[in-house]
Amino acid sequence: MRIGFDNDKYIELQANHIRERIAQFDGKLYLEFGGKLFDDYHASRVLPGFEPDSKIRMLKSMMDDVEIIIAINANDIEKNKIRGDLGIGYDDDVLRLLDVFSSMGFMVGGVVITRYTGQPSAEAFRTRLAALGVRSCLHYPIANYPTDIEGIVSDNGFGKNEFMETTRPLVVVTAPGPGSGKMATCLSQIYHEHKRGVKAGYAKYETFPIWNLPLRHPVNIAYEAATVDLDDANAIDPFHLEAYGESTVNYNRDIEVFPVLKALMERIMGESPYQSPTDMGVNMAGLGISDDEIVREAAKREILRRYFHTSVAVKQGKAESIQIEKLRLLMNQAGVNEADFEVRTKALLKAEATGGPAGAIEMPDGHILTGKTSDLLGAASATLMNALKYAAGIGDIDVISDTAIHPICHLKTQHLGSRNPRLHSDETLLALSVSTTTNPIAEELMKHTDALRGCDAFFSVIISEADERLYKKLGINVCCEPRYELSTYYHK
Incomplete structure (x- = not known):
């Protein structure tokens, strides 16, 4: 960074x-x-x-x-x-x-x-x-x-x-x-x-x-964006x-x-x-401030994050739509719009290409990786694993075996009452941690979790609370498109 x-x-x-x-x-x-x-x-x-x-x-x-x-x-x-x-x-x-x-x-x-x-x-x-x-x-x-x-x-x-x-x-x-x-x-x-x-x-x-x-x-505009709920x-x-x-x-x-x-x-x-x-x-x-240009660009990104966070909050009934209009005015003042958030563009393109939820994360060197929903991993989990592999300099290989994932999926659906068998990102990290006892590559990936701190991630749908919490714990700035994956009324 x-x-x-x-x-x-x-x-x-x-x-x-x-x-x-x-x-x-x-x-x-x-x-x-x-x-x-x-x-x-x-x-x-x-x-x-x-x-x-x-x-x-x-x-x-x-x-x-x-x-x-x-x-x-x-x-x-x-x-x-x-x-x-x-x-x-x-x-x-x-x-x-x-x-x-x-x-x-x-x-x-x-x-x-x-x-x-x-x-x-x-x-x-x-x-x-x-x-x-x-x-x-x-x-x-x-x-x-x-x-x-x-x-x-x-x-x-x-x-x-x-x-x-x-x-x-x-x-x-x-x-x-x-x-x-x-x-x-x-x-x-x-x-x-x-x-x-x-x-x-x-x-x-x-x-x-x-x-x-x-x-x-x-x-200063970013601070107004952060306190838009206070009017x-x-x-x-x-x-x-x-x-x-x-x-x-x-x-x-x-x-x-x-x-x-x-x-x-x-x-x-x-x-x-x-x-x-x-x-x-x-x-x-x-x-x-030692470099005004760097600070300006960072603040513009924060304004965009606040816009997407508020858009999701409005979708969830936690904020008023007038806040979005205020944020749009602040975005205009700062000279930014949704298209300037390249990590969002890549996530939406991945979702369009795969026909399902997808995510993207921008690494410290500026490279943007994507991840998609699969039978065993959610989009947040797949994106996280791809980021860890990139940070560790490891190619696109399966690090966590299906034999490690299937028991967790079985536990979720057969004993814990979950309808979604796919692993959330916190469950994926646990599976990766367990795999370190037998797989040195998994151990190498675990060493690079701190490398993701400060990275921007974006998802084509609103991710689960569990995924959002884990990303925040890792220091990743996570945003979502204000859209649910499923057309239901209850989203937990």
Whole structure:
């Protein structure tokens, strides 16, 4: 894969910039972390060379100065809100995050339960945290938030919230998902700090949109494509333009809330340290781009992926068709269309030639391989095997014997109630793994699974959830034509 982003430079610049911001506020900064602290695969796709764990690696470089607070909305606990990518509740994800941060050596200050009004599930969660030895505090809804500045910055506003004592210069506030109250948590903590004579400050760390790239740069368009379900958009920051005469990019929600946020900071601190939403940010990602052409092409691909993912979601009843229209507008702005996705073209041609479901995968060297449905393997399995053979430099030979496949097919249909005897890709990998005990070629193929990370795959029909999960675990960017293989109503 071609690299267009200098990850080491980015980490160094980012850490130094945050240190400068800490110094700006007499050594105490509350940093709201937007997006994912680790596993940021969107960033790694649109900025080739960006490592998915770059943010956490950056924090590790200043670990002795870092303390982490996790915010969670009590209403999300009560409603058992689920993280779609992990399939677990927000409350369980808080525990997962606590484990992850602690295992990495970070100091975790505790958990802030926001918008607490006595919800039974939130109270039970707090009891659970206490039993685990985790500190927690409660933040309450504030009447007329965020417009009633005087009421918010008072003993009846932020003053009602419980204060979480912190000891490190940099307090990172993160959450299991959006709407958790990260910004309000930061401001409430700063209010209490100032009441105690500590002149703590606030900043925000969002990777996208990238403020010092043009508004219509494909990387920023790709972020709009990724958040099309939120009905938000990138925009020129008018406050920054007025204050400095410089055109920068920010998110419309941050622009809309900035006057209120500025007024809150003026009330708490005496004056606002920022003249614009861009001022509040600490993101240095734009300065890490080493090859703009490579980054542009990667972002255009991501826009196409988002289009096909959303098209499938609409077909499955998980998204609204208006999102497709918005994505088409974004595709036009980026100058791309479906025909530009060559791996899709090859998959559809293979399907037309064979009369059945087919797939294609683009290898790191640009070569595109195809696979088709057979009596024993589904299209996803066949495509995966062809890719592994190509990566290992092995010709088109049968690596898994029929004697290894047939028992699995028999188990599926005769004992597990499946009507489809063909192996899914995860079952195919298991059969390949078993074959390594007797077949050295199978062993060689297993060594090359990591070679597929970052590759694009496309299928002529919507593949099974099992196939999609396996491809994602291998780091393959998988997309499908929004069409089912069978004309039935139930597809599982």
